[in-house]
Amino acid sequence: xLDLKFIRENPEQVAQGLDAKGVSAGIQTLLDLDLDKRTxxxxxxELKAKRNSASDEIARxxxxxxxxxxxxxxxxxxxxxxxxxxxxxxxxxxxxDKIMLSIPNLPMKDVPxxxxxxxxxVVRTWGEPxxxxxxxxxxxxxxxxxxxxxxEKGSKITGAGFPVYFGAGAKLERALINFMIDLHIKxxxxxxxxxxxxxxxxSMRGTGQIPKMEEDMYALAAGEGEEKGxxxxxxxxxxxxxxxxxxxxxxxxxxxxxxTGYTPCFRKEAGSYGKDTRxxxxxxxxxxxxxxxxxxxxxxxxxxxxxxxxxEEVLQALELPYRVLLLGSGDMSFAAAKCxxxxxxxxxxxxxxxxxxxxxxxxxxARRMNIRYRNAQTKKLEFVHTLNGSGxxxxxxxxxxLENFQDANGQILFPKALQxxxx
RNA sequence: GGAGAGGUGGCAGAGUGGUCGAAUGCGGCGGUCUCGAAAACCGUUAGGCUCGCAAGGGCCUCAUAGGUUCGAAUCCUAUCCUCUCCGCCA
Numbered sequence: 001x002l003d004l005k006f007i008r009e010n011p012e013q014v015a016q017g018l019d020a021k022g023v024s025a026g027i028q029t030l031l032d033l034d035l036d037k038r039t040x041x042x043x044x045x046e047l048k049a050k051r052n053s054a055s056d057e058i059a060r061x062x063x064x065x066x067x068x069x070x071x072x073x074x075x076x077x078x079x080x081x082x083x084x085x086x087x088x089x090x091x092x093x094x095x096x097d098k099i100m101l102s103i104p105n106l107p108m109k110d111v112p113x114x115x116x117x118x119x120x121x122v123v124r125t126w127g128e129p130x131x132x133x134x135x136x137x138x139x140x141x142x143x144x145x146x147x148x149x150x151x152e153k154g155s156k157i158t159g160a161g162f163p164v165y166f167g168a169g170a171k172l173e174r175a176l177i178n179f180m181i182d183l184h185i186k187x188x189x190x191x192x193x194x195x196x197x198x199x200x201x202x203s204m205r206g207t208g209q210i211p212k213m214e215e216d217m218y219a220l221a222a223g224e225g226e227e228k229g230x231x232x233x234x235x236x237x238x239x240x241x242x243x244x245x246x247x248x249x250x251x252x253x254x255x256x257x258x259x260t261g262y263t264p265c266f267r268k269e270a271g272s273y274g275k276d277t278r279x280x281x282x283x284x285x286x287x288x289x290x291x292x293x294x295x296x297x298x299x300x301x302x303x304x305x306x307x308x309x310x311x312e313e314v315l316q317a318l319e320l321p322y323r324v325l326l327l328g329s330g331d332m333s334f335a336a337a338k339c340x341x342x343x344x345x346x347x348x349x350x351x352x353x354x355x356x357x358x359x360x361x362x363x364x365x366a367r368r369m370n371i372r373y374r375n376a377q378t379k380k381l382e383f384v385h386t387l388n389g390s391g392x393x394x395x396x397x398x399x400x401x402l403e404n405f406q407d408a409n410g411q412i413l414f415p416k417a418l419q420x421x422x423x
Numbered sequence: 424g425g426a427g428a429g430g431u432g433g434c435a436g437a438g439u440g441g442u443c444g445a446a447u448g449c450g451g452c453g454g455u456c457u458c459g460a461a462a463a464c465c466g467u468u469a470g471g472c473u474c475g476c477a478a479g480g481g482c483c484u485c486a487u488a489g490g491u492u493c494g495a496a497u498c499c500u501a502u503c504c505u506c507u508c509c510g511c512c513a
Contacts, residue, residue: 041473045482052482055494059441068493075493249433379452381470 017106044085119328127321140279175421208335358389
């Protein structure tokens with residue numbers, strides 16, 4: 001959520017930022033509603049002030065044994081007026097809140113402005129995209145031959161896009177999770193969290209999946225005969241882990257708070273059928289290790305850099321050539337102010353695959369979730385900045401590992417870093 | 424799933440219709456004392472919204488949402504959550 005006061009005072013700047021994100025603003029409607037609300041609120045509050053002093057008066061009169069009937073009668077009328085004002089204020093507030101929750105975060109100044117992915121900038125690359133001397137097989141062919149996972153089995157027991165891993169494939173999944181988490185907790189100083197894969201609506205709203213992405217989530221009902229949408233399967237560990245701090249105040253000395261955790265992730269991927277869905281490219285359930293940070297605002301850009309580095313280190317250890325993209329304004333997610341994607345080259349599929357997305361949300365999520373810290377200098381409570389990044393998304397890493405580390409016989413020679421975990 | 428108890432400020436814990444945004448204690452902060460510290464003593468210490476250049480004023484918040492009332496932390500209803508006991512269960 002943006003700061004309404006900020007919108008009030010900088011409507012042009014906000015409109016410009018929203019434009020860069022490809023959102024038609026509606027800022028003026030919002031500001032009109034806001035002004036109406038404040039005008040009514042003022043009138044309501046004046047009446048309430050009157051009522052409060054009259055209440056004291058009534059109490060005093062009664063104590064002294066005097067009658068207070070006339071004041072009580074007067075206040076009865078006032079109470080009705082107050083109720084009228086408040087219901088109007090309530091209506092306006094609801095409208096305002098709805099708009100506020102649907103306004104995306106503004107891109108930071110150094111984010112390229114663009115309509116879609118064409119504005120993304122490659123900021124650096126690591127390693128040489130591998131070229132095999134032989135005809136490289138794609139990951140699905142390799143895996144089928146080696147029996148590492150099956151899309152068909154998943155289709156039978158669940159539906160399309162739910163891979164089932166077997167034998168060495170299943171072990172690879174476990175190995176990757178352990179390897180990544182170990183790296184983040186031992187080397188990068190994160191605390192491990194094992195969180196629920198189902199969250200409530202408030203959590204989804206907190207990180208910003210709701211309202212915009214609600215259609216892409218698996219919704220659950222609270223109970224028999226109840227409507228779906230009280231609970232959701234998480235699309236990413238970002239949701240439960242960031243919401244751990246919802247409505248809390250963090251001590252400044254405890255910042256930054258750094259969590260990492262593994263969870264399964266569930267995405268409907270509505271509307272993306274047929275395209276880039278072969279094998280593990282795009283599935284409805286996958287495993288992911290996520291990193292989440294709560295930081296002081298003045299450090300947040302540096303924290304984003306180090307977050308990206310933490311994710312890159314995983315790829316380097318896995319010896320997977322990759323590139324780092326600074327996303328343009330049109331390709332960033334709803335809540336992000338700045339975002340780097342890590343993409344790995346898959347030599348058989350001949351494509352770059354996004355295996356990590358590292359975002360800075362500034363105070364956008366913190367404001368939605370009311371996550372604050374006490375600024376030692378100003379003595380004031382201020383919103384923290386939140387960040388998260390995949391470290392990394394497994395299904396696609398498996399895809400890239402298979403295609404990169406295959407030999408001419410279709411065997412896989414996994415990178416050294418994974419060996420202890422695969423033994 | 425059944426029965427009961429309960430949700431009040433950073434924490435503990437009073438408060439059952441009217442100067443209660445809330446006693447008291449602890450903690451925090453500032454000070455006195457001290458070479459310094461501890462102890463003791465004194466003072467101070469919630470958040471949000473809103474009006475105002477400011478000083479300062481107003482409103483709201485005692486789990487949440489409604490209701491009763493001139494007036495609700497206090498009464499009523501629903502929901503959520505926590506704890507205890509019983510049942511079931513990986």
